[in-house]
Amino acid sequence: MSDSRPVFRFAPSPNGLLHLGHARSALINLEMARRAGGRLLLRIEDIDATRCRPEYEAAIYSDLSWLGIAWEEPVRRQSEHMADYRAALEKLAALDVVYASFESRADIRRAVEEEAGWPRDPDGAPLFPFPRTAMSEEERARRMQAGEPYALRLDMAKAAALAGPLSWREIGWPEPIGETVAADPPAWGDVVIARKEVPTSYHLAVVVDDALQGVTHVVRGADLKAATSVHRVIQALLGLPAPLYTHHALLTDADGRKLSKSLGSQSLQDLRANGATPEEVRRLAGL
Ligand code: GLU
Numbered sequence: 001m002s003d004s005r006p007v008f009r010f011a012p013s014p015n016g017l018l019h020l021g022h023a024r025s026a027l028i029n030l031e032m033a034r035r036a037g038g039r040l041l042l043r044i045e046d047i048d049a050t051r052c053r054p055e056y057e058a059a060i061y062s063d064l065s066w067l068g069i070a071w072e073e074p075v076r077r078q079s080e081h082m083a084d085y086r087a088a089l090e091k092l093a094a095l096d097v098v099y100a101s102f103e104s105r106a107d108i109r110r111a112v113e114e115e116a117g118w119p120r121d122p123d124g125a126p127l128f129p130f131p132r133t134a135m136s137e138e139e140r141a142r143r144m145q146a147g148e149p150y151a152l153r154l155d156m157a158k159a160a161a162l163a164g165p166l167s168w169r170e171i172g173w174p175e176p177i178g179e180t181v182a183a184d185p186p187a188w189g190d191v192v193i194a195r196k197e198v199p200t201s202y203h204l205a206v207v208v209d210d211a212l213q214g215v216t217h218v219v220r221g222a223d224l225k226a227a228t229s230v231h232r233v234i235q236a237l238l239g240l241p242a243p244l245y246t247h248h249a250l251l252t253d254a255d256g257r258k259l260s261k262s263l264g265s266q267s268l269q270d271l272r273a274n275g276a277t278p279e280e281v282r283r284l285a286g287l
Pocket of ligand 1: 013
């Protein structure tokens with residue numbers, strides 16, 4: 001008998017310790033899954049081998065258990081599924097919406113500085129400034145074969161044209177809303193979807209995994225709302241269903257800034273070491 005329960009997931013990256021913002025996302029997932037009679041999955045987003053560490057992954061399991069969050073086993077660890085991402089990448093390449101780019105960060109910075117008011121993506125990074133047509137496919141193939149480092153980018157104009165108009169449903173937290181949000185993929189320009197050494201990026205892996213794991217409800221922070229436009233276009237090109245989305249409000253610190261690791265916000269490990277109870281963390285996390 002197939003299981004028709006809704007599927008939620010919490011998908012942290014083990015590149016640091018979980019803080020209150022993560023606890024908030026995990027607890028909202030848990031609560032929404034409970035109310036919907038759904039399942040909760042945990043996914044470890046560890047494609048960036050240079051930043052992810054086993055001790056952070058161990059801390060994720062420990063902190064979530066301590067918070068009273070249970071998840072289904074086995075946990076999907078993205079680093080173990082590169083073949084799935086490579087297959088998806090090949091499908092996109094077959095649609096001719098992927099190309100290799102060789103420009104360094106410094107090249108990009110220089111090009112952008114020369115153009116006053118160069119457009120930026122919703123995260124504030126400049127759109128990739130070099131048009132695909134500036135280099136022939138033969139030249140790209142030659143440089144790849146020569147072993148140069150490269151990033152594979154989505155030709156967003158072509159991808160968006162192939163996909164046609166896209167939207168997604170926001171279902172809201174804590175108050176339910178039923179909003180249809182129009183996707184705006186071109187706002188992101190030609191995003192990186194893989195690199196020479198890694199056949200995926202966050203955008204591709206998240207889309208592939210949500211589909212492979214049968215995720216019906218993506219619940220994550222509002223800082224990832226705009227990225228859903230990229231995810232919708234990749235879903236459409238790969239013929240994958242769109243989950244329902246909730247992008248919940250982020251916790252802010254006393255100065256109204258987003259709580260993040262870079263601001264040195266307290267980790268759950270610190271809070272635990274200082275004697276906080278799971279109930280207190282729930283309250284601090286706004287639940
Ligand atoms: N791994 C991402 C992060 O830790 C979250 C991905 C997602 O929920 O879509 O920010």
